[in-house]
């Protein structure tokens with residue numbers, strides 16, 4: 287169980303930093319796709335924010351302690367923050383495809399570990415997340431096709 291809780295806290299850290307990154311892009315997006323991408327990024331960070339709460343409360347339900355400070359999240363995360371400067375949609379989409387792929391790998395490895403330890407609530411929680419990120423990665427890649 288300790289390993290699962292540790293990995294869930296790393297995942298929670300990645301989600302929190304990704305939330306900040308998505309909103310940073312929402313503020314700094316420029317160019318002809320502004321209206322579409324600006325709105326899409328808000329939809330994405332709202333969903334990530336819900337997952338932050340879901341994962342943190344799942345950690346509590348398992349008897350663990352969710353990390354709760356930005357300092358801890360930055361120490362734990364694999365997500366690289368966005369710079370505070372104007373960005374175009376091409377850079378944003380490529381960057382968030384990478385980040386969703388990182389989060390997808392997190393979720394898959396947590397599911398595998400949970401299955402080996404018979405922790406089926408965690409495994410089931412990861413199913414919806416894996417499905418969500420897989421679909422998002424596909425859609426984001428489609429949007430970059432010529």
Ligand SMILES: [Fe+2]
Pocket residue numbers: 312328
């Ligand atoms: Fe806004």
